Amino acid sequence: MLPKPPFKLNIADVDAYLAALRAKPMSPLSYPPPFGQPDRQVMRFLAELQGNILKPHGRPFARLMVFKFEDAAIAEVGKIDVYMEKISSDVTNALQQYSDARHKCEDNGEKPFRSIVLTAQGLRVAKRALPAESVGVDSFSSGMLKKHVLLGDPSDGDQLPRDWEDVYKNDGSLHGMWLVAHATESGLAGACREVEEKGREVIQFIQFEEAKILRDDGGFAREPFGFRDGISMPEYFVDEESPHGLINPPLEQVLMNSDGVDRCCSFLVFRKLEQNVDGFRAFEESLRISLREKELDERDPGRLLIGRYRDGTPLVSGFSPGGEPDGKLNDFDFKKDMGARGCPFHAHIRKAFFRQPAVDRGIPPIQQESAQFIRRGMLFGARSIRDSVPVCDAKAGLLFMAYMSDIGRQFEKLQAEWFQSGDFPVMGVNQLDPLLFGPRSAGGEWSWAERGLGPLPIGPLVTPLGGAYFFVPSMSWLRSPIERLG
Ligand code: HEM
Numbered sequence: 001m002l003p004k005p006p007f008k009l010n011i012a013d014v015d016a017y018l019a020a021l022r023a024k025p026m027s028p029l030s031y032p033p034p035f036g037q038p039d040r041q042v043m044r045f046l047a048e049l050q051g052n053i054l055k056p057h058g059r060p061f062a063r064l065m066v067f068k069f070e071d072a073a074i075a076e077v078g079k080i081d082v083y084m085e086k087i088s089s090d091v092t093n094a095l096q097q098y099s100d101a102r103h104k105c106e107d108n109g110e111k112p113f114r115s116i117v118l119t120a121q122g123l124r125v126a127k128r129a130l131p132a133e134s135v136g137v138d139s140f141s142s143g144m145l146k147k148h149v150l151l152g153d154p155s156d157g158d159q160l161p162r163d164w165e166d167v168y169k170n171d172g173s174l175h176g177m178w179l180v181a182h183a184t185e186s187g188l189a190g191a192c193r194e195v196e197e198k199g200r201e202v203i204q205f206i207q208f209e210e211a212k213i214l215r216d217d218g219g220f221a222r223e224p225f226g227f228r229d230g231i232s233m234p235e236y237f238v239d240e241e242s243p244h245g246l247i248n249p250p251l252e253q254v255l256m257n258s259d260g261v262d263r264c265c266s267f268l269v270f271r272k273l274e275q276n277v278d279g280f281r282a283f284e285e286s287l288r289i290s291l292r293e294k295e296l297d298e299r300d301p302g303r304l305l306i307g308r309y310r311d312g313t314p315l316v317s318g319f320s321p322g323g324e325p326d327g328k329l330n331d332f333d334f335k336k337d338m339g340a341r342g343c344p345f346h347a348h349i350r351k352a353f354f355r356q357p358a359v360d361r362g363i364p365p366i367q368q369e370s371a372q373f374i375r376r377g378m379l380f381g382a383r384s385i386r387d388s389v390p391v392c393d394a395k396a397g398l399l400f401m402a403y404m405s406d407i408g409r410q411f412e413k414l415q416a417e418w419f420q421s422g423d424f425p426v427m428g429v430n431q432l433d434p435l436l437f438g439p440r441s442a443g444g445e446w447s448w449a450e451r452g453l454g455p456l457p458i459g460p461l462v463t464p465l466g467g468a469y470f471f472v473p474s475m476s477w478l479r480s481p482i483e484r485l486g
Pocket of ligand 1: 229231232233273274308
């Protein structure tokens, strides 16, 4: 059984436990630490789990290092297993991540964050078993490329996703990815060099994605269109500052709940999504004119596509932009807006998590909630931030990353069913998610029937450039074949 969050830990015990683990290179699962029962269980669990899942790594600079295993390493029995064992101590576990965050002031945030994830093809060539869990494995093992039609990515004549970059179209050679993050650019370069050196003769890097988090004065990440992102972020640690409310999916929705070596593993969905910033601005301007004509609120017209003002204020009565304490930004639902006169039914966040009983669709709240997952996206092509808006290169967007236990029941449910349905979250809304699928809504037009707004022509605002489904192994999993041999 997974321990119950939220977790409250004594940092002195955490440090002592981590020191003991370093001194005795044993599996955290088999090592009995000398602490009281509740802390001991939680620390064992956290030391097993990779970081960035329960808590964002928080570093502003990152590199996603996509790799394939070298042919010679695949051919040599045990070579990849030895590599996994060797790098397991470089991977930042959740307990280490927690300790690093608590000591940030003392060591000036100099520690890198490192995580490794593997595709189903990567597991196959490494001759490691696919996860033994009965749920959540099907989508992972088929891979994202085979699902691109379901996900709504346009195909070319060869039935391959038209806009994907070659490296993602060739998923037979896409075996895994390192996520390395640091507080500084030079620190990041050093941490990546170490990963490259240790991987020599075993892995070959086939793509680097440079990633950033750009924060506004309030400490919130901003996405390229200029909206606050990462507001609906779960917090699993009670003594963390939690400025923006709590939306915590149960751990069963995030981690595999097995008793075996798959315990404390997860899946990661990665999508590279290019954002058409000029197109978004142009659409906002045409929307502004319609709002003015109807004497409706002209501020942040793009709020009607997202479902929040730029500063994160939700479009529900009782909330006003600029006036809300950050802690309240998640503390709302759409029950008082069943007529969608405040927030269109088809706004991105309402499609993603509609926070209302879907009476006419008969989808019980439990099913809506059980699709939620942990988002940990970063930006690509973003340079700096000015007046709370990212300054971006011509090619920029979101490196969408989300952790979950069942890709089919969670990510694919949102992406393939809810975002792409004109009958969701209510029948006859006739609009797909305008951010991701606007041009495919009724006649390529955006309307807000409840306010008599539109129709307005809408072009593509987001173009998928590729992605993959990954398995996020636990520490025991990384070390397991070696332990069996020893
Ligand atoms: C470039 C593409 C995207 C952009 C610009 C974008 C932007 C945003 C923004 C600004 C928010 C509100 C901030 C927040 O609640 O944290 C949000 C929320 C959210 N997005 Fe996206 N998003 C994108 C793609 C996706 C995709 C592909 C998915 C899933 C398949 C997704 C799922 C969600 C979910 C689940 C929420 C939270 C809803 C809630 O709990 O209220 N987004 N997104």
